[in-house]
Amino acid sequence: MKELLLLLKKFFGYTSFRPLQAEIIQRVLQKEDTLVLMPTGGGKSICYQLPAIYSPGTALVVSPLIALMKDQVESLIANGIPAAALNSMMPEEEQQQVKQLCVQGKIKLLYISPERIKTEADWFLPRLDISLIAIDEAHCISHWGHDFRPEYTQLSILKERFPKVPIVALTATADKITRKDIIEQLKLREPGVFISSFDRPNLSLTVRRGLTKKEKIAAIIHFIRKHTGQSGIIYCMRRNDTTELAEDLGSYGIKAIAYHAGLPPILREKAQEDFINDRVDVVCATVAFGMGIDKSNVRWVIHYSMPGSIENYYQEIGRAGRDGMKSDTLLFYSLSDLIVLRRFAEESNQNEINIEKLNWMRRYCESEICRRRVLLSYFGEESDHDCGNCDVCKNPPKRFDGSILIQKALSAIARTGERVGLPMLIDILRGSSRAELIEKGYNRIKTYGAGRDLPYKQWKEYLYQMIQLGYIEIDYANGQTLKITPSGKKILYGEQRAQLVFYKEPEEETRTSKSPEKRVKARPIRPIRSDSVDETLLDALRQLRKQIADREHIPAYIIFSDDSLEDMVEKKPVTLDQFSDIRGVGQIKLERYGKVFTALTRFVLKKQEG
Numbered sequence: 001m002k003e004l005l006l007l008l009k010k011f012f013g014y015t016s017f018r019p020l021q022a023e024i025i026q027r028v029l030q031k032e033d034t035l036v037l038m039p040t041g042g043g044k045s046i047c048y049q050l051p052a053i054y055s056p057g058t059a060l061v062v063s064p065l066i067a068l069m070k071d072q073v074e075s076l077i078a079n080g081i082p083a084a085a086l087n088s089m090m091p092e093e094e095q096q097q098v099k100q101l102c103v104q105g106k107i108k109l110l111y112i113s114p115e116r117i118k119t120e121a122d123w124f125l126p127r128l129d130i131s132l133i134a135i136d137e138a139h140c141i142s143h144w145g146h147d148f149r150p151e152y153t154q155l156s157i158l159k160e161r162f163p164k165v166p167i168v169a170l171t172a173t174a175d176k177i178t179r180k181d182i183i184e185q186l187k188l189r190e191p192g193v194f195i196s197s198f199d200r201p202n203l204s205l206t207v208r209r210g211l212t213k214k215e216k217i218a219a220i221i222h223f224i225r226k227h228t229g230q231s232g233i234i235y236c237m238r239r240n241d242t243t244e245l246a247e248d249l250g251s252y253g254i255k256a257i258a259y260h261a262g263l264p265p266i267l268r269e270k271a272q273e274d275f276i277n278d279r280v281d282v283v284c285a286t287v288a289f290g291m292g293i294d295k296s297n298v299r300w301v302i303h304y305s306m307p308g309s310i311e312n313y314y315q316e317i318g319r320a321g322r323d324g325m326k327s328d329t330l331l332f333y334s335l336s337d338l339i340v341l342r343r344f345a346e347e348s349n350q351n352e353i354n355i356e357k358l359n360w361m362r363r364y365c366e367s368e369i370c371r372r373r374v375l376l377s378y379f380g381e382e383s384d385h386d387c388g389n390c391d392v393c394k395n396p397p398k399r400f401d402g403s404i405l406i407q408k409a410l411s412a413i414a415r416t417g418e419r420v421g422l423p424m425l426i427d428i429l430r431g432s433s434r435a436e437l438i439e440k441g442y443n444r445i446k447t448y449g450a451g452r453d454l455p456y457k458q459w460k461e462y463l464y465q466m467i468q469l470g471y472i473e474i475d476y477a478n479g480q481t482l483k484i485t486p487s488g489k490k491i492l493y494g495e496q497r498a499q500l501v502f503y504k505e506p507e508e509e510t511r512t513s514k515s516p517e518k519r520v521k522a523r524p525i526r527p528i529r530s531d532s533v534d535e536t537l538l539d540a541l542r543q544l545r546k547q548i549a550d551r552e553h554i555p556a557y558i559i560f561s562d563d564s565l566e567d568m569v570e571k572k573p574v575t576l577d578q579f580s581d582i583r584g585v586g587q588i589k590l591e592r593y594g595k596v597f598t599a600l601t602r603f604v605l606k607k608q609e610g
Helices: 002-012 021-029 046-054 066-078 092-103 114-120 150-161 176-186 213-225 239-250 265-276 310-317 335-347 351-366 371-378 403-415 422-429 435-439 456-468 486-492 533-552 562-571 587-609
Strands: 034-037 058-062 083-086 109-112 130-135 167-171 192-195 203-209 231-235 256-259 282-285 298-303 327-333 399-401 472-475 481-484 499-501
Touching (some): 046 058, 046 130, 046 167, 109 114, 213 298, 239 282, 310 351, 310 371, 351 456, 403 422, 403 481, 533 562
Parallel strands (some): 058 109, 058 130, 083 109, 130 167, 231 282, 231 298, 256 282
Antiparallel strands (some): 399 499
C-alpha cells in the first residue's frame, strides 16, 4: 500500500484514497473480477488507472464514446502516464502507430471502443501483455440498464479469450437487476461487488413544477445570472428545444450553444470542444451529450424537461461538481412531460419496468420530503436524516386543512362524470366562459365557479398535490382524464380530513429584461479588484489556468481542477515545496506549472499588501 500511495501522489497529486478505492485496487491486483458502483466524480477511474500503472503490461479500457476516451487520455498524458486510444475515427496510420507502441509495451492504458473488441480479438489483442480489463459505463451491457448499447453485448468474448486477466466493471448507476445482469453478461467469476455511497452532498437539488415555457425561460436566465462565468448544462427532451433555448439565451447575452444527435458531426464536435475549453458557458443538449464529458468544473445542471428515470437523472446531474465542490441542479417538471414520457414507456419493449421507473421519477419530483432521501432509497441506500441541501429541506412546507378545497375539486370531477383533464377542471372551478366548457354544459353543474377565489396557478399547484397524495389519479389510456381514488372519496364524503401545502410564489423574476445593462458582462482580462485577497487570487489563478490551457490546446480543468485552485487560494503557496502539498498536484504538474503559479501567488499577495 505504501508504494501505491506514493504512485497516487506522484501521478494524481493525492495523499490518501477515497472510500473503497484501496480495497478495489487490491482486489484487481490480486487478479480477481470486480464490479464497482461509484457516483460520478467518486473516483472510479483511479480504481483501474493506478493498478494499470503499478502492474507490468498494458491495461485495456473499454469506453463507449470517443470524446470520453480523448478526455481520459489527455488527462493521463498531462499527469505523465503513457496512454492512447484506438477507435475507428482515427486515421489508419495513427491506429497502426498506437498498435505498435502497445505491442512494444510502451502504453500503460489503451482505451478502445466496444465495437473494436471483436475486430481486434483474434490478432492484435493476443499480442499484448494485458494487465487488466476495465469496462467503463458497464450498465450499457444490460437490457435492464437505462442506456443499453448492443455493441456492449459482445464483450463476453473478453473473459473467453483472456480467462486469467481480471475484469473490473464500473458504473455510476445500476439498480439490483442491472448489477446482476452485468455480472452474467460479462461472465465475471465470483466478483467482488463494491457499492459506494450514492450521496453527492455537494449537489443542491431543486425541482420547479407547472411553469409555462415563458416562465421557465425567465427562471433559467435568473439562475444563470446567479452563476455568472460558470459552466453549466441544460438537458432537453427534444432536439428543437435545444436550438430554440440556445437562441433565447443568446438574446440575453449568455454564451450558449446547442447540441443534439441530429447536428452534423462537425457542429457537434465544435459544440463539445467550445464547452470543454470554456469558449461557451452553457450547452443546451439532448441526453446524447455529456456521457463523454469528464469536465470537472461544471457547476450546474438544469433539466428543461423531466428525465424518464432516476438512473438517467442521477447520471445527468452527476456531470456537475465532479471535483467535489458546491454545485447546483434544477429540474422543471410538468404534466405534459409526464404524458410524453409515459407514452414512450408504454411503447417500449419493457413497458412495465419503464413505467415503474417513470413512476419513481415522478414521485421524486412531487415529493414533499427530503429529495436526497428519495434518491438514495431508489438505489437501496438508507438515510436517517434530511440533507439540508434540497428545496424541500431549505423551505419546509407549511400546511393547512385543505379538505374543503379538495372537496370542491373532487365534486367537480364527479359531476362531469370523470371525463375532464386538469386544465378543464381548473376552468370549471374558476368559472371560465370558454366555448368548449359551455358546449359541454359544465357551466350548469353545482361546482361551476366554486373556486374562483383562487388564481389558475394556485389551483394547478393544489391539484398536483392532490395527485401526489393519491386523492386523484390520471387515466392516461383515456385522454388523461382525472379519476377519484378510494382515498379521494373518503375526503369527498367527509370521512377524513386532508392537509395541503400552502402555495408560495416563486422567487425568480417573472420578467427578464433584454436591455444591455442586464446582459452578462465579459470577464475582465486583469484580476478583479477586491478587498478580499482570496477573490483576487482566485480570479488571477483562473486566468492563468485558461492562458496555459489555450496555449497547450487542452481543457482548463485538465491543467488544474477548480478544487485545486480553491486549495491554492486557501494555502497560498509561494514556494515549490508548499505547492507540492496542493490537492491534485503530482510530480509532473509540480515541475510543469509550479513556478508560474507560485510566482503569480507571490505577485498578487504583494500587490494586495501594497
